[in-house]
Amino acid sequence: MARRVLQLFVFVVMLGTASQSTSSMAYAATSTIQNSRQQAASHQQASGAPLVESQTPTPTKAQIPNSCCGEGCNPNRSSSDYSTSHWDGWKYNGAGQNIGGVYADIWNYSPWVWPAGNSGDYSAAWTMLTTDHPYQTDAGFAQIGWYEKQGGARSTFTQFHEYGGGFRTLLYAPQAVNTYSYYDTFYNPSTNAITFQVNSSGIGETYYPQTFVPGEGQVSGETHTLASQMPGGYSSSYNYEDLFHSSIYVNGAWQAFPNPPNSGGRVTTFRADYYGNDNSGYYGQTTPNNGNISIWDKACKY
Amino acid sequence: MRNQTVGSELQRNAALLLGAGLLAICLAVAIAAVILSSGRPVSALPVGPPSLEPSKRPAQFTIRAATAKQLFQNGLVLGDPGSAVPLIKRTAAQDAAERAFGDVVGVHAPLQVVLTTVTYEGNKALQGKLCWMVDLTPAGGLPLPGGSGGSHIAAWFLVFVDARTEVIDLAVAGT
Numbered sequence: 001m002a003r004r005v006l007q008l009f010v011f012v013v014m015l016g017t018a019s020q021s022t023s024s025m026a027y028a029a030t031s032t033i034q035n036s037r038q039q040a041a042s043h044q045q046a047s048g049a050p051l052v053e054s055q056t057p058t059p060t061k062a063q064i065p066n067s068c069c070g071e072g073c074n075p076n077r078s079s080s081d082y083s084t085s086h087w088d089g090w091k092y093n094g095a096g097q098n099i100g101g102v103y104a105d106i107w108n109y110s111p112w113v114w115p116a117g118n119s120g121d122y123s124a125a126w127t128m129l130t131t132d133h134p135y136q137t138d139a140g141f142a143q144i145g146w147y148e149k150q151g152g153a154r155s156t157f158t159q160f161h162e163y164g165g166g167f168r169t170l171l172y173a174p175q176a177v178n179t180y181s182y183y184d185t186f187y188n189p190s191t192n193a194i195t196f197q198v199n200s201s202g203i204g205e206t207y208y209p210q211t212f213v214p215g216e217g218q219v220s221g222e223t224h225t226l227a228s229q230m231p232g233g234y235s236s237s238y239n240y241e242d243l244f245h246s247s248i249y250v251n252g253a254w255q256a257f258p259n260p261p262n263s264g265g266r267v268t269t270f271r272a273d274y275y276g277n278d279n280s281g282y283y284g285q286t287t288p289n290n291g292n293i294s295i296w297d298k299a300c301k302y
Numbered sequence: 303m304r305n306q307t308v309g310s311e312l313q314r315n316a317a318l319l320l321g322a323g324l325l326a327i328c329l330a331v332a333i334a335a336v337i338l339s340s341g342r343p344v345s346a347l348p349v350g351p352p353s354l355e356p357s358k359r360p361a362q363f364t365i366r367a368a369t370a371k372q373l374f375q376n377g378l379v380l381g382d383p384g385s386a387v388p389l390i391k392r393t394a395a396q397d398a399a400e401r402a403f404g405d406v407v408g409v410h411a412p413l414q415v416v417l418t419t420v421t422y423e424g425n426k427a428l429q430g431k432l433c434w435m436v437d438l439t440p441a442g443g444l445p446l447p448g449g450s451g452g453s454h455i456a457a458w459f460l461v462f463v464d465a466r467t468e469v470i471d472l473a474v475a476g477t
Contacts, residue, residue, distance in 0.1 A: 119440040130449060141449040149407075153406040155403070157447075159447060166476055167476065168376045168377070168475075170472065170475075171459075171475070172473070173402065206424050206425070
Protein backbone atom coordinates (compact mmCIF):
# COMPACT_ATOMS: atom_id res chain seq x y z
CA MET A 1 0.00 0.00 0.00
CA ALA A 2 2.76 2.40 0.97
CA ARG A 3 4.48 1.63 -2.34
CA ARG A 4 1.26 2.47 -4.23
CA VAL A 5 0.95 5.77 -2.39
CA LEU A 6 4.60 6.55 -3.12
CA GLN A 7 4.10 5.75 -6.82
CA LEU A 8 1.05 8.00 -6.90
CA PHE A 9 2.98 10.78 -5.19
CA VAL A 10 5.85 10.54 -7.70
CA PHE A 11 3.35 10.52 -10.59
CA VAL A 12 1.60 13.67 -9.33
CA VAL A 13 4.91 15.48 -8.79
CA MET A 14 6.02 14.54 -12.32
CA LEU A 15 2.68 15.73 -13.67
CA GLY A 16 3.09 19.11 -11.99
CA THR A 17 6.67 19.47 -13.17
CA ALA A 18 5.69 18.59 -16.73
CA SER A 19 2.92 21.18 -16.72
CA GLN A 20 5.27 23.81 -15.41
CA SER A 21 7.97 23.03 -17.93
CA THR A 22 5.40 23.08 -20.74
CA SER A 23 4.23 26.48 -19.62
CA SER A 24 7.81 27.65 -19.29
CA MET A 25 8.49 26.50 -22.83
CA ALA A 26 5.42 28.35 -24.03
CA TYR A 27 6.56 31.44 -22.14
CA ALA A 28 10.05 31.14 -23.59
CA ALA A 29 8.63 30.79 -27.09
CA THR A 30 6.37 33.77 -26.59
CA SER A 31 9.25 35.79 -25.23
CA THR A 32 11.28 34.91 -28.30
CA ILE A 33 8.47 36.13 -30.51
CA GLN A 34 8.22 39.33 -28.53
CA ASN A 35 11.96 39.88 -28.72
CA SER A 36 11.85 39.32 -32.46
CA ARG A 37 9.06 41.85 -32.75
CA GLN A 38 11.07 44.33 -30.76
CA GLN A 39 14.12 43.70 -32.90
CA ALA A 40 12.04 44.03 -36.03
CA ALA A 41 10.58 47.26 -34.74
CA SER A 42 14.05 48.56 -33.94
CA HIS A 43 15.23 47.57 -37.38
CA GLN A 44 12.31 49.31 -38.99
CA GLN A 45 12.98 52.40 -36.99
CA ALA A 46 16.61 52.26 -37.93
CA SER A 47 15.75 51.95 -41.60
CA GLY A 48 13.09 54.63 -41.42
CA ALA A 49 13.19 58.17 -40.20
CA PRO A 50 15.63 58.90 -37.39
CA LEU A 51 14.06 59.36 -34.01
CA VAL A 52 16.07 62.37 -32.99
CA GLU A 53 16.53 65.66 -34.71
CA SER A 54 19.95 66.75 -35.89
CA GLN A 55 20.25 69.38 -33.23
CA THR A 56 22.27 72.49 -33.68
CA PRO A 57 23.48 74.25 -30.52
CA THR A 58 20.75 76.50 -29.22
CA PRO A 59 21.61 80.16 -29.56
CA THR A 60 21.45 82.46 -26.61
CA LYS A 61 18.74 85.04 -26.30
CA ALA A 62 18.06 87.68 -23.71
CA GLN A 63 15.16 87.18 -21.35
CA ILE A 64 12.23 89.38 -22.19
CA PRO A 65 10.28 90.11 -19.02
CA ASN A 66 7.89 92.45 -20.75
CA SER A 67 6.90 89.71 -23.16
CA CYS A 68 6.24 87.23 -20.49
CA CYS A 69 3.14 85.68 -19.13
CA GLY A 70 0.46 86.53 -21.55
CA GLU A 71 1.13 90.24 -21.58
CA GLY A 72 3.19 90.64 -24.73
CA CYS A 73 1.10 93.30 -26.41
CA ASN A 74 -2.53 93.92 -27.15
CA PRO A 75 -2.55 94.60 -30.90
CA ASN A 76 -5.87 96.42 -30.50
CA ARG A 77 -7.39 94.86 -33.57
CA SER A 78 -10.98 93.86 -34.08
CA SER A 79 -12.14 90.41 -33.07
CA SER A 80 -14.87 90.40 -35.69
CA ASP A 81 -12.98 87.69 -37.56
CA TYR A 82 -13.01 85.40 -34.53
CA SER A 83 -12.45 81.76 -35.48
CA THR A 84 -10.42 82.71 -38.54
CA SER A 85 -6.94 81.21 -38.58
CA HIS A 86 -3.94 83.43 -39.28
CA TRP A 87 -0.44 82.14 -39.95
CA ASP A 88 3.05 83.54 -40.17
CA GLY A 89 5.69 81.01 -41.18
CA TRP A 90 7.10 78.88 -43.95
CA LYS A 91 6.91 75.43 -45.49
CA TYR A 92 8.85 72.88 -47.48
CA ASN A 93 6.91 71.08 -50.23
CA GLY A 94 8.41 67.62 -50.62
CA ALA A 95 6.20 66.47 -53.49
CA GLY A 96 7.82 63.44 -55.11
CA GLN A 97 10.24 63.03 -52.24
CA ASN A 98 10.21 60.81 -49.19
CA ILE A 99 9.53 63.00 -46.18
CA GLY A 100 10.47 61.62 -42.78
CA GLY A 101 10.01 64.56 -40.44
CA VAL A 102 10.19 68.24 -39.68
CA TYR A 103 11.54 70.09 -36.68
CA ALA A 104 12.40 73.58 -35.51
CA ASP A 105 13.96 75.21 -32.50
CA ILE A 106 11.10 77.43 -31.44
CA TRP A 107 11.27 80.28 -28.93
CA ASN A 108 8.62 79.76 -26.26
CA TYR A 109 7.22 83.25 -26.59
CA SER A 110 4.30 84.34 -24.45
CA PRO A 111 1.99 86.57 -26.49
CA TRP A 112 -1.04 88.58 -25.54
CA VAL A 113 -4.18 86.56 -26.22
CA TRP A 114 -7.64 87.98 -26.69
CA PRO A 115 -9.56 87.07 -23.54
CA ALA A 116 -13.13 87.00 -24.78
CA GLY A 117 -14.92 84.84 -27.25
CA ASN A 118 -15.83 81.21 -27.12
CA SER A 119 -13.81 79.99 -24.13
CA GLY A 120 -11.20 82.60 -24.99
CA ASP A 121 -8.73 82.55 -27.82
CA TYR A 122 -5.27 81.12 -28.37
CA SER A 123 -1.95 81.84 -29.97
CA ALA A 124 0.49 79.10 -30.96
CA ALA A 125 3.65 78.06 -32.79
CA TRP A 126 4.34 74.60 -34.15
CA THR A 127 5.90 72.21 -36.64
CA MET A 128 3.61 70.16 -38.87
CA LEU A 129 3.65 67.32 -41.35
CA THR A 130 0.91 67.49 -43.96
CA THR A 131 0.41 67.37 -47.71
CA ASP A 132 0.60 70.33 -50.05
CA HIS A 133 -2.83 71.86 -50.48
CA PRO A 134 -4.42 75.24 -51.18
CA TYR A 135 -6.06 77.45 -48.59
CA GLN A 136 -9.60 76.63 -47.44
CA THR A 137 -9.16 72.99 -48.29
CA ASP A 138 -8.99 70.02 -46.01
CA ALA A 139 -5.82 67.96 -45.60
CA GLY A 140 -4.54 65.44 -43.11
CA PHE A 141 -1.83 66.65 -40.76
CA ALA A 142 0.02 66.11 -37.51
CA GLN A 143 1.62 68.88 -35.50
CA ILE A 144 3.35 69.70 -32.23
CA GLY A 145 4.12 73.01 -30.58
CA TRP A 146 3.23 75.41 -27.82
CA TYR A 147 -0.28 76.72 -27.24
CA GLU A 148 -1.28 79.64 -25.05
CA LYS A 149 -4.67 80.82 -23.88
CA GLN A 150 -5.53 84.20 -22.42
CA GLY A 151 -3.76 85.05 -19.19
CA GLY A 152 -0.64 83.08 -20.00
CA ALA A 153 -1.98 79.55 -19.46
CA ARG A 154 0.15 77.35 -21.65
CA SER A 155 0.49 73.78 -22.86
CA THR A 156 2.55 71.75 -25.22
CA PHE A 157 0.12 70.27 -27.71
CA THR A 158 -0.07 67.69 -30.44
CA GLN A 159 -2.84 67.53 -32.95
CA PHE A 160 -3.79 64.94 -35.51
CA HIS A 161 -6.33 65.20 -38.28
CA GLU A 162 -7.33 62.73 -40.97
CA TYR A 163 -8.61 64.07 -44.26
CA GLY A 164 -12.37 64.44 -43.81
CA GLY A 165 -12.18 63.46 -40.14
CA GLY A 166 -12.21 65.11 -36.77
CA PHE A 167 -9.43 66.72 -34.79
CA ARG A 168 -7.67 64.97 -31.95
CA THR A 169 -5.65 67.22 -29.67
CA LEU A 170 -3.52 66.16 -26.73
CA LEU A 171 -2.23 68.60 -24.16
CA TYR A 172 0.92 68.21 -22.08
CA ALA A 173 2.87 70.21 -19.53
CA PRO A 174 4.33 73.32 -21.19
CA GLN A 175 7.95 74.21 -21.80
CA ALA A 176 9.18 77.20 -19.84
CA VAL A 177 8.53 80.57 -21.47
CA ASN A 178 11.53 82.48 -22.80
CA THR A 179 13.44 79.34 -23.65
CA TYR A 180 14.05 77.51 -26.91
CA SER A 181 12.58 74.07 -27.48
CA TYR A 182 12.92 71.67 -30.36
CA TYR A 183 9.49 70.57 -31.49
CA ASP A 184 9.79 67.53 -33.74
CA THR A 185 7.21 65.76 -35.87
CA PHE A 186 8.49 62.47 -37.31
CA TYR A 187 7.10 60.11 -39.88
CA ASN A 188 8.41 56.57 -40.21
CA PRO A 189 7.33 55.18 -43.59
CA SER A 190 8.32 51.65 -42.58
CA THR A 191 5.69 51.57 -39.86
CA ASN A 192 3.47 54.38 -41.16
CA ALA A 193 3.81 55.95 -37.73
CA ILE A 194 3.85 59.61 -36.79
CA THR A 195 5.57 60.39 -33.51
CA PHE A 196 6.66 63.53 -31.68
CA GLN A 197 9.46 64.78 -29.53
CA VAL A 198 10.17 67.86 -27.47
CA ASN A 199 13.86 68.53 -26.94
CA SER A 200 14.66 64.97 -28.04
CA SER A 201 12.25 63.40 -25.56
CA GLY A 202 9.41 61.34 -26.95
CA ILE A 203 5.99 62.13 -25.59
CA GLY A 204 4.55 58.65 -26.00
CA GLU A 205 2.03 59.46 -28.67
CA THR A 206 1.77 57.64 -31.99
CA TYR A 207 -0.58 58.21 -34.90
CA TYR A 208 -1.05 55.95 -37.88
CA PRO A 209 -2.41 58.10 -40.71
CA GLN A 210 -4.89 56.34 -42.97
CA THR A 211 -5.79 59.10 -45.40
CA PHE A 212 -2.50 60.81 -46.16
CA VAL A 213 1.21 60.29 -46.54
CA PRO A 214 3.13 63.29 -45.22
CA GLY A 215 4.68 65.20 -48.09
CA GLU A 216 5.19 68.66 -46.67
CA GLY A 217 6.73 70.21 -43.57
CA GLN A 218 5.50 73.48 -42.12
CA VAL A 219 6.78 75.68 -39.29
CA SER A 220 4.60 78.58 -38.25
CA GLY A 221 2.97 80.83 -35.70
CA GLU A 222 -0.81 80.92 -35.53
CA THR A 223 -3.67 82.89 -34.06
CA HIS A 224 -7.42 82.41 -34.13
CA THR A 225 -8.37 86.06 -34.65
CA LEU A 226 -6.62 89.32 -35.52
CA ALA A 227 -7.46 90.46 -31.99
CA SER A 228 -4.77 88.17 -30.57
CA GLN A 229 -1.07 88.80 -30.95
CA MET A 230 0.88 86.76 -33.46
CA PRO A 231 3.91 85.52 -31.48
CA GLY A 232 6.81 88.00 -31.54
CA GLY A 233 7.44 91.72 -31.23
CA TYR A 234 9.13 93.95 -33.82
CA SER A 235 11.43 95.96 -31.59
CA SER A 236 14.56 93.89 -32.17
CA SER A 237 15.69 90.34 -32.76
CA TYR A 238 15.43 89.81 -29.02
CA ASN A 239 11.68 90.23 -29.32
CA TYR A 240 11.08 88.07 -32.38
CA GLU A 241 9.42 84.70 -32.28
CA ASP A 242 12.23 82.51 -33.64
CA LEU A 243 11.53 79.44 -35.74
CA PHE A 244 15.20 78.50 -35.91
CA HIS A 245 16.84 75.49 -37.51
CA SER A 246 13.70 74.63 -39.43
CA SER A 247 14.65 71.31 -40.98
CA ILE A 248 13.09 68.63 -43.10
CA TYR A 249 14.01 64.95 -43.42
CA VAL A 250 14.19 64.34 -47.15
CA ASN A 251 15.18 61.10 -48.87
CA GLY A 252 17.08 59.82 -45.87
CA ALA A 253 18.81 62.92 -44.55
CA TRP A 254 18.04 66.01 -42.55
CA GLN A 255 18.48 69.34 -44.26
CA ALA A 256 17.73 72.92 -43.27
CA PHE A 257 14.91 74.55 -45.20
CA PRO A 258 16.73 75.91 -48.29
CA ASN A 259 16.65 79.65 -48.82
CA PRO A 260 13.92 80.68 -51.20
CA PRO A 261 13.96 81.44 -54.10
CA ASN A 262 16.93 79.08 -54.49
CA SER A 263 15.00 76.11 -53.22
CA GLY A 264 13.65 75.06 -56.57
CA GLY A 265 10.27 76.33 -55.55
CA ARG A 266 10.02 73.92 -52.65
CA VAL A 267 10.23 76.49 -49.86
CA THR A 268 7.72 79.27 -49.57
CA THR A 269 6.97 81.71 -46.81
CA PHE A 270 3.47 82.75 -45.89
CA ARG A 271 1.63 85.41 -43.93
CA ALA A 272 -1.99 84.65 -44.59
CA ASP A 273 -5.37 83.80 -43.15
CA TYR A 274 -7.67 80.88 -43.68
CA TYR A 275 -8.98 82.37 -46.90
CA GLY A 276 -5.51 82.92 -48.29
CA ASN A 277 -5.68 86.69 -47.82
CA ASP A 278 -2.32 88.42 -47.54
CA ASN A 279 -1.60 89.24 -43.89
CA SER A 280 1.79 90.88 -44.45
CA GLY A 281 0.23 94.14 -43.29
CA TYR A 282 -0.24 92.64 -39.85
CA TYR A 283 2.71 90.30 -39.46
CA GLY A 284 6.44 90.52 -40.16
CA GLN A 285 9.14 87.97 -40.82
CA THR A 286 12.87 87.99 -41.46
CA THR A 287 14.42 86.90 -44.72
CA PRO A 288 15.00 83.14 -44.38
CA ASN A 289 18.61 82.20 -43.81
CA ASN A 290 19.74 78.59 -43.80
CA GLY A 291 16.77 77.26 -41.90
CA ASN A 292 16.28 80.29 -39.68
CA ILE A 293 13.30 82.57 -39.84
CA SER A 294 11.76 84.85 -37.21
CA ILE A 295 8.28 86.27 -37.09
CA TRP A 296 6.45 89.04 -35.22
CA ASP A 297 3.28 91.00 -34.93
CA LYS A 298 3.65 94.44 -36.51
CA ALA A 299 1.38 95.96 -33.88
CA CYS A 300 3.59 94.85 -31.00
CA LYS A 301 6.94 96.27 -30.09
CA TYR A 302 7.81 93.47 -27.67
CA MET B 303 -7.33 -12.92 16.94
CA ARG B 304 -10.18 -10.48 16.61
CA ASN B 305 -8.05 -7.78 18.21
CA GLN B 306 -5.26 -8.52 15.74
CA THR B 307 -7.75 -8.23 12.84
CA VAL B 308 -9.12 -4.96 14.16
CA GLY B 309 -5.59 -3.68 14.66
CA SER B 310 -4.51 -4.50 11.12
CA GLU B 311 -7.70 -2.87 9.76
CA LEU B 312 -6.94 0.25 11.76
CA GLN B 313 -3.39 0.26 10.41
CA ARG B 314 -4.71 -0.19 6.87
CA ASN B 315 -7.23 2.62 7.32
CA ALA B 316 -4.57 4.87 8.77
CA ALA B 317 -2.31 4.15 5.82
CA LEU B 318 -5.14 4.89 3.42
CA LEU B 319 -5.90 8.15 5.20
CA LEU B 320 -2.24 9.12 5.12
CA GLY B 321 -2.05 8.27 1.43
CA ALA B 322 -5.19 10.23 0.67
CA GLY B 323 -3.85 13.19 2.59
CA LEU B 324 -0.54 13.11 0.74
CA LEU B 325 -2.41 12.79 -2.54
CA ALA B 326 -4.56 15.80 -1.74
CA ILE B 327 -1.50 17.86 -0.83
CA CYS B 328 0.29 16.80 -4.02
CA LEU B 329 -2.74 17.61 -6.13
CA ALA B 330 -3.02 21.03 -4.52
CA VAL B 331 0.68 21.67 -5.12
CA ALA B 332 0.38 20.52 -8.73
CA ILE B 333 -2.70 22.64 -9.39
CA ALA B 334 -1.04 25.69 -7.83
CA ALA B 335 2.06 25.07 -9.96
CA VAL B 336 -0.01 24.88 -13.12
CA ILE B 337 -1.92 28.04 -12.27
CA LEU B 338 1.20 29.98 -11.38
CA SER B 339 3.17 28.80 -14.39
CA SER B 340 0.35 29.46 -16.83
CA GLY B 341 -0.40 32.85 -15.29
CA ARG B 342 3.15 34.15 -15.24
CA PRO B 343 3.77 34.53 -18.96
CA VAL B 344 0.52 36.35 -19.54
CA SER B 345 1.19 38.95 -16.90
CA ALA B 346 4.84 39.28 -17.89
CA LEU B 347 4.28 39.79 -21.58
CA PRO B 348 4.77 43.29 -22.93
CA VAL B 349 1.55 44.99 -23.91
CA GLY B 350 0.92 44.57 -27.63
CA PRO B 351 -0.61 47.09 -29.98
CA PRO B 352 -3.70 48.50 -28.36
CA SER B 353 -6.90 46.86 -29.44
CA LEU B 354 -9.91 49.04 -29.94
CA GLU B 355 -12.38 46.23 -29.88
CA PRO B 356 -15.39 47.15 -27.83
CA SER B 357 -14.80 46.42 -24.18
CA LYS B 358 -16.17 43.11 -22.94
CA ARG B 359 -17.50 45.04 -20.01
CA PRO B 360 -18.61 48.38 -21.42
CA ALA B 361 -18.73 51.38 -19.19
CA GLN B 362 -21.79 51.49 -16.98
CA PHE B 363 -21.82 55.26 -17.09
CA THR B 364 -22.32 57.93 -19.74
CA ILE B 365 -19.81 60.63 -20.52
CA ARG B 366 -21.85 63.79 -20.68
CA ALA B 367 -19.56 65.68 -23.04
CA ALA B 368 -18.96 62.98 -25.65
CA THR B 369 -20.59 59.86 -27.00
CA ALA B 370 -18.89 56.48 -27.02
CA LYS B 371 -18.70 56.80 -30.80
CA GLN B 372 -16.93 60.16 -30.57
CA LEU B 373 -14.43 58.68 -28.14
CA PHE B 374 -13.95 55.61 -30.31
CA GLN B 375 -13.26 57.78 -33.37
CA ASN B 376 -10.52 59.42 -31.35
CA GLY B 377 -8.97 56.13 -30.35
CA LEU B 378 -10.55 55.86 -26.90
CA VAL B 379 -12.50 53.02 -25.37
CA LEU B 380 -13.71 53.25 -21.80
CA GLY B 381 -14.71 50.22 -19.78
CA ASP B 382 -16.32 49.20 -16.54
CA PRO B 383 -13.72 49.17 -13.75
CA GLY B 384 -15.63 46.39 -11.98
CA SER B 385 -14.55 46.02 -8.40
CA ALA B 386 -11.13 47.63 -8.97
CA VAL B 387 -10.15 49.84 -6.08
CA PRO B 388 -8.32 53.12 -6.82
CA LEU B 389 -5.36 53.98 -4.63
CA ILE B 390 -5.93 57.70 -4.97
CA LYS B 391 -9.09 59.51 -4.13
CA ARG B 392 -11.45 61.05 -6.62
CA THR B 393 -10.77 64.53 -5.23
CA ALA B 394 -7.02 64.05 -5.61
CA ALA B 395 -7.45 63.12 -9.27
CA GLN B 396 -9.74 66.08 -9.81
CA ASP B 397 -7.21 68.42 -8.21
CA ALA B 398 -4.38 67.00 -10.33
CA ALA B 399 -6.34 67.53 -13.54
CA GLU B 400 -7.36 71.05 -12.58
CA ARG B 401 -3.82 72.01 -11.57
CA ALA B 402 -2.48 70.87 -14.91
CA PHE B 403 -5.15 72.14 -17.28
CA GLY B 404 -7.74 74.17 -15.41
CA ASP B 405 -6.25 77.50 -16.44
CA VAL B 406 -5.62 76.39 -20.01
CA VAL B 407 -9.21 75.40 -20.61
CA GLY B 408 -10.73 77.87 -18.16
CA VAL B 409 -12.56 75.21 -16.18
CA HIS B 410 -12.18 74.68 -12.43
CA ALA B 411 -15.32 72.68 -11.76
CA PRO B 412 -15.36 69.40 -13.69
CA LEU B 413 -18.55 68.33 -15.34
CA GLN B 414 -17.92 64.76 -14.29
CA VAL B 415 -15.36 62.58 -12.51
CA VAL B 416 -15.69 58.82 -12.91
CA LEU B 417 -13.53 55.76 -12.36
CA THR B 418 -12.99 53.85 -15.59
CA THR B 419 -10.63 51.66 -17.51
CA VAL B 420 -9.20 53.34 -20.56
CA THR B 421 -7.68 51.96 -23.73
CA TYR B 422 -6.07 54.45 -26.08
CA GLU B 423 -4.75 53.48 -29.49
CA GLY B 424 -2.06 56.16 -29.53
CA ASN B 425 -0.28 54.90 -26.42
CA LYS B 426 0.53 51.25 -25.76
CA ALA B 427 0.80 51.92 -22.04
CA LEU B 428 -2.89 52.71 -21.92
CA GLN B 429 -4.68 49.46 -22.44
CA GLY B 430 -7.41 48.80 -19.96
CA LYS B 431 -5.68 51.00 -17.40
CA LEU B 432 -7.57 52.06 -14.31
CA CYS B 433 -7.96 55.84 -14.37
CA TRP B 434 -10.08 58.62 -13.03
CA MET B 435 -11.66 60.46 -15.95
CA VAL B 436 -12.01 64.17 -15.23
CA ASP B 437 -14.22 66.04 -17.69
CA LEU B 438 -12.87 69.59 -18.07
CA THR B 439 -14.83 70.52 -21.17
CA PRO B 440 -15.38 74.29 -21.32
CA ALA B 441 -18.97 75.41 -21.69
CA GLY B 442 -18.36 76.83 -25.15
CA GLY B 443 -15.90 74.19 -26.31
CA LEU B 444 -12.16 74.60 -26.62
CA PRO B 445 -10.68 76.64 -29.50
CA LEU B 446 -7.71 74.86 -31.01
CA PRO B 447 -5.53 75.08 -34.09
CA GLY B 448 -6.74 73.09 -37.03
CA GLY B 449 -4.15 73.26 -39.77
CA SER B 450 -4.78 75.16 -42.94
CA GLY B 451 -8.23 73.66 -43.10
CA GLY B 452 -9.04 76.16 -40.39
CA SER B 453 -9.08 76.23 -36.61
CA HIS B 454 -11.90 74.57 -34.78
CA ILE B 455 -13.67 74.29 -31.46
CA ALA B 456 -13.15 70.98 -29.68
CA ALA B 457 -16.43 69.68 -28.30
CA TRP B 458 -14.91 67.89 -25.31
CA PHE B 459 -11.77 67.73 -23.22
CA LEU B 460 -11.07 64.81 -20.91
CA VAL B 461 -8.17 64.21 -18.54
CA PHE B 462 -7.30 60.68 -17.46
CA VAL B 463 -5.47 60.42 -14.16
CA ASP B 464 -3.82 57.14 -13.14
CA ALA B 465 -5.94 55.85 -10.27
CA ARG B 466 -2.88 54.35 -8.59
CA THR B 467 -0.19 56.99 -9.03
CA GLU B 468 -2.05 60.28 -9.70
CA VAL B 469 0.03 60.74 -12.85
CA ILE B 470 -1.86 62.31 -15.74
CA ASP B 471 -1.81 59.69 -18.46
CA LEU B 472 -3.78 61.50 -21.11
CA ALA B 473 -5.40 64.87 -21.71
CA VAL B 474 -7.33 64.72 -24.93
CA ALA B 475 -9.70 67.00 -26.79
CA GLY B 476 -11.79 65.98 -29.74
CA THR B 477 -14.61 66.85 -32.05
